[in-house]
Amino acid sequence: SIRNIAGPPSPSWIFGNMLQLLLLPRYGEYEFEWSKVYGSVYRIKGCLGQNRLMVSDPVAIQYILNNPSFHVSPTIQAGMLLGVGPRSVVLRNGNDHRRLRASLNPAFTATAVRQYKPVFVKLARSITEQLNSCVAPSIDMCPLLSDATLKSISEVVFGCPVEDLGADFVEHNTRIVHLTSSQSAAQILFDALAGRLPQWLLNRLTYLPTKTFNALRAQLHFANREGWRLVREKTEAANLGLETNGDLYSVLLNSTRSENSSLREEDIVGQTSVIMIAGQDTTANTLAFGLIELAKNPQLQDSLRAEIHAALGTDHDNIPYDSMPMLNAFIKELLRMYPAEPLTERVASEDVVLPLAESIATTAGEQMNQIHIRKGEILMLAIASYQRMASRWGNDADKFRPTRWLDGTVHRGEAVGPYANLLAFHGGARTCLGWRFAVFEMQVFLCELVGRFSFSLPMDHFAEVRIANTLLPTDAQGGKRALLCVKHIL
Numbered sequence: 178s179i180r181n182i183a184g185p186p187s188p189s190w191i192f193g194n195m196l197q198l199l200l201l202p203r204y205g206e207y208e209f210e211w212s213k214v215y216g217s218v219y220r221i222k223g224c225l226g227q228n229r230l231m232v233s234d235p236v237a238i239q240y241i242l243n244n245p246s247f248h249v250s251p252t253i254q255a256g257m258l259l260g261v262g263p264r265s266v267v268l269r270n271g272n273d274h275r276r277l278r279a280s281l282n283p284a285f286t287a288t289a290v291r292q293y294k295p296v297f298v299k300l301a302r303s304i305t306e307q308l309n310s311c312v313a314p315s316i317d318m319c320p321l322l323s324d325a326t327l328k329s330i331s332e333v334v335f336g337c338p339v340e341d342l343g344a345d346f347v348e349h350n351t352r353i354v355h356l357t358s359s360q361s362a363a364q365i366l367f368d369a370l371a372g373r374l375p376q377w378l379l380n381r382l383t384y385l386p387t388k389t390f391n392a393l394r395a396q397l398h399f400a401n402r403e404g405w406r407l408v409r410e411k412t413e414a415a416n417l418g419l420e421t422n423g424d425l426y427s428v429l430l431n432s433t434r435s436e437n438s439s440l441r442e443e444d445i446v447g448q449t450s451v452i453m454i455a456g457q458d459t460t461a462n463t464l465a466f467g468l469i470e471l472a473k474n475p476q477l478q479d480s481l482r483a484e485i486h487a488a489l490g491t492d493h494d495n496i497p498y499d500s501m502p503m504l505n506a507f508i509k510e511l512l513r514m515y516p517a518e519p520l521t522e523r524v525a526s527e528d529v530v531l532p533l534a535e536s537i538a539t540t541a542g543e544q545m546n547q548i549h550i551r552k553g554e555i556l557m558l559a560i561a562s563y564q565r566m567a568s569r570w571g572n573d574a575d576k577f578r579p580t581r582w583l584d585g586t587v588h589r590g591e592a593v594g595p596y597a598n599l600l601a602f603h604g605g606a607r608t609c610l611g612w613r614f615a616v617f618e619m620q621v622f623l624c625e626l627v628g629r630f631s632f633s634l635p636m637d638h639f640a641e642v643r644i645a646n647t648l649l650p651t652d653a654q655g656g657k658r659a660l661l662c663v664k665h666i667l
């Protein structure tokens with residue numbers, strides 16, 4: 178089994194390969210090399226001598242994501258229980274999860290998402306206003322983007338300006354974003370030790386009054402408080418026959434009134450925290466990486482801007498977002514090179530035979546086209562490595578080159594993931610619910626920002642890609658930052 182599969186040497190018994198994987202200033206420095214040497218399935222060492230399987234093979238990843246025998250790890254479950262609550266979609270399983278997804282889905286279809294356009298446009302323009310009033314030679318785009326994506330969730334999902342959610346809730350949200358952007362060796366070791374405890378004990382541990390646990394607990398408290406307030410106010414408005422503003426919660430509440438609906442008010446309230454966390458910095462950081470890439474490559478920036486100006490030329494209010502080849506190739510390339518969750522882990526809850534697209538060699542030189550996974554073994558889904566496979570994305574897969582989506586370089590095979598064969602939104606039963614929301618929001622924000630401003634790198638430019646729960650753009654000190662010179666052009 179896993180022990181007989183080849184993999185890189187481990188530099189330490191305590192940390193195994195985990196620091197090389199999770200604590201480098203540049204994400205993937207080792208991982209992307211390992212996948213070239215050992216292929217799409219190889220063994221690494223976790224903390225305290227544990228064996229883990231790194232998997233970027235698309236057939237194996239699909240199998241894992243679709244198979245209920247693989248669970249998220251107990252530490253992640255305990256963290257989610259604390260921060261997003263037991264009623265959130267991420268913690269539901271089996272039929273209950275399917276029922277909730279089916280009820281939430283109508284608010285995330287392509288048609289539903291199109292209706293959120295006025296809010297996306299308004300918020301994109303508010304970034305323009307802030308950039309116009311900025312006199313500094315360079316500006317950190319991260320807070321501006323993060324603020325705008327938070328506001329879009331508040332307006333589109335909850336139907337109210339973010340200020341109405343209460344200063345304490347918004348302040349805590351900022352703290353959570355900050356806390357989840359940090360990573361340390363102690364944290365990696367703590368997760369490994371905690372992962373050996375039974376789930377019930379882990380859940381109890383989260384009652385300890387640490388800074389992180391307190392912040393997560395408070396976040397969930399505020400989310401529940403605000404979620405119930407919104408539901409009460411919307412129900413009262415509906416009873417008075419007042420029109421709602423088409424926000425996602427109103428649409429969902431409306432559907433609870435239909436006779437055969439299985440959606441309940443507590444189901445809706447239970448999504449408040451998860452939607453805020455899942456939809457804010459995932460999208461904001463992807464956009465920040467996009468602006469950095471454009472600043473690095475003026476030619477690419479010019480060609481994207483030319484397409485945007487041509488589209489604006491016809492009708493400012495009806496930009497044909499889906500018919501803009503360069504814009505969409507750019508977004509696909511962003512999600513390919515900077516998947517918000519580049520690495521995730523799953524634990525086998527029973528013995529499973531894992532199928533592979535390509536056979537691998539054992540340390541004894543035997544070829545295997547399937548792997549016997551034992552109950553309790555940990556698999557790391559190497560999403561970012563899959564998205565750099567030369568066989569899928571071309572020999573220059575390590576390079577940011579959006580035109581690969583237009584010139585036939587990208588391999589068009591079986592569908593993996595919901596969008597462009599990418600796994601940035603994962604796939605299977607727990608595919609990102611908000612992927613269409615995110616893609617449309619990015620289309621609108623990019624058209625506004627790249628159409629109106631040119632972006633360049635400051636003289637003392639230093640941008641890296643670090644992992645801390647999600648991928649972050651960072652400065653020389655490892656802080657989350659996307660410092661750019663911004664010039665108004667339109």
Ligand code: HEM
Nearest residue numbers: 266267455456459460517518601602603607609610611615
């Ligand atoms: C670029 C932006 C985004 C990326 C890359 C992204 C990625 C992901 C990924 C990888 C997952 C699966 C997590 C796991 O199972 O470990 C996920 C789940 C989820 N995402 Fe997103 N996401 C993005 C934006 C959004 C937005 C804007 C929303 C909502 C407005 C959203 C809502 C959700 C929800 C509710 C889930 C949980 C689904 C379930 O467990 O059934 N996401 N997302």
